[in-house]
Amino acid sequence: MDRHALRYLRWLGATMLAAAAAVALMVLLVDPYGLYGWVDVAGFNRVKAPLARYQNEIKLARALRLRPQVVLVGNSRVEAGFDPDGPALRGANAINLGIAGTGTPTAIGQLRYLAAHGIRPRRVIAGLDVVDAMTPRPIVSARAPVLRIPWPGRWWQLDALLSAASLRDTLWTVALQRDADGAMATPRGFNPLRQYGSAARLEGYAAIFRQRAQENARKLAARSGGGLDVPAVRAEVRALLDAAAQGNPAVRVDLLVYPYHAQLLAMFEAAGLWRRFEAWKAVLREEVAAARLRHPRARIVLADFGAYGPWQCEPIPAEGSGAMTTWYWEAGHFKAALGEVLLARLDDTADRAHDATAGRAACVARQPGLFIDAARLVARAGR
């Protein structure tokens, strides 16, 4: 037995080593995370899947390689809403560092990381989400703001090269080349939500809007009795602006209040969050004014798209309708088409006063059912 067993053990060890080497080689060649660039062949590995792991680390690694001049930070609304290869940013060496489910601390960490590596972009576009600032429980006293800044370590590089997950993503990447509707993302970090397109064709936009509206209603209803974490908002916005402008005096910083669709805005109202929404914007304005004093050479702008307007009031296609939308996938996520419009608005220096009351009235007149439906969804979620 022992002689056979020894041979068995040798074979087992050799198999593990050989298989590990084969996995690493496959990952290097297919390069599912766009980290190595050894091979770039259409139909083999050119299209990459959206990042599902080490998103921050991989996006930052790509940024170090590209040394971008324009950096976009924020959550999934930025990731899916702004295409660095689109008309407005093409040729500007822009990178989209937006990551779904993250908040401002991640954006601060990204900017600090880039600065630490000598990358000082001439422009930073940062999306801010009011939902992150609203707490589910009332604020009882001014809390010390906690800023947890994620910082990429080194372990992920080994794991991205040699792990079952990287092997799975490698195989997935190869399969994705023949799937026109498969989820993908560009090397500059834009996620066009291709899978939404196929779902919209199959189920209709109404179903997508409805599903996300139910999720949003639950999320907002849970916050209806809470408060606004003002100290945290102040600390985060201050840190974000400082991270963009420190050692980068001529930087242009565009802070965005996201252009939530009217359905979501109506839900803010229905959940009793509108006053907090306005208070949050006031804090942003104050912090932007303070940052201008701290960084006099920088051009810091707050662009408030969080109001009822023609785009935000885009009609939601009816149930069973095959109609397409132009601007929104669903109430929380706008399409890159609207991203282009927003970028153009940011570049347009003309001061356009916006009458919020008139915008809402027009929207109610155009789509009264949307407001009734939003109120019903929030009421149901709150029960």
Added chain:
Amino acid sequence: MLFNSYAFLFSFLPAVLLAYFAAARHGAACASAVLAAASLVFYGVWDVRYVPLLLASIVVNYACSLRIRAAAGRRRKGWLALAVGANLALLGWYKYANFFARSAAALAGGQLGPFDTLFDNLVLPVGISFFTFTQIAFLVDTARGHVRERRFVHYLLFVTYFPHLVAGPVLHHREMMPQFADPANLVPRAGNFAVGTSIFVIGLAKKVLLADSLAPHANALFGAPGEATLLLAWGGVLAYAFQLYFDFSGYSDMAIGLARLFGVRLPLNFDSPYRASSIAEFWRRWHMTLSRFLRDYLYVPLGGNRRGPLRRHVNLMTTMVLGGLWHGAGWTFLLWGALHGGYLVVHHAWRAARARLGWGDGGRAGRCAGWLLTFGAVCVAWVFFRAPDVPTALAIVHALAGGDGIALPAALGARLGALRPLLEGAGVTWYLGGTTRFVATWGWVAVAGCVALALPNTQQIMRRWEPALDARLGAPSWLEWCPVPRHAVACGVLALLAVLSLDQPSDFLYFQF
């Protein structure tokens, strides 16, 4: 320290193997001392605060065993009662004090007041149920005169032996202590390494590739059961049933494989329990060492089946309810135990009625029906085992019974074509979102079901190599292991896949018990 962690696999285990076989050159006592010390380090990595508790428990129990051996008659019984009582008091304090105090306070309509913090800070020492039960069995066997080997170092190693310390199998001293003293186990043997490594790899693959993949689908149901309908509820419950099986049987395989590296054979703990066609058979195949413990040290002392059918049913219920409570202090565990007690009572009553009426076993159809009923009943009971509270469990059982209707993801419905109206006619409704979760849940359940029900188990695969103490040779299996290159390649690939999946090692479910 987790078996499924890089630290264990690539630093602790190689270091302990080297130290053990180096120490073995100086004799069995030295080797056992090194292994016991390593086991204490293994335990201390979990929570060093409880190492003194473990050591105190071992020393006190060993001292009690000496007293029991030295005494006779009523004094012996007295010492035994005292020692067992002390063990149960320790277990009771850590495991049940919080539950009973809060239940009593709730019944009295009051609060715990100043004791609230005390009970809140009571943390269950990992493995306390296992090392307490192991030692109770030792004390009882000492009183019965079954203990021969009594060197302290072997006793220390028997209790702390790291492959079984925190989650079993529950060991008998008479199986283990002679093995620690066996000179044949003091030299490294390639045969033991080949067999042990292969069993360990199978266990690791069960845990990492199957149980951990099923976990999110079970968690999705038990975390938010409010929206469950028939297929969602069954998907989540089946995911949990297979997760628990592969998690725990994977751990047991790993323990058996690790012990084999040191030349030690542990008892078998699982024998394809989900293939059982009766609940009694299920318990002969599931967590076999615990079933054995409950039978030998609870059911039989209670009178077993020697005092008539009624008393047997009472004994069965008592044993299973206490077995349920052993898993955790909570009404859900109590109900789980009571359900299994009830199942066993019904099974025995049915078997007796069948014998009286002269009915056979129903042939193949009867066995199939028995399997379906057994598996369904076990799954329903798992709901209580896993649910955080009784209302949640009842809500899930309601959904399992179809009380909340049948719904499928709308995206799936859009792809069904002509089948869609037929399903709608049968009462199926559609819900938005959740398509990926639904498909993945049932996909993993199908894979896990095939492995659990159709593939040979570890014992059958390793049948010719005495994989465990009480392994049954059984019939040859098509997937039988032998030390040849093609099996080494298969095992190597499986090992690599499992090792590459260890980037975020997860706890074993049975650690919480």
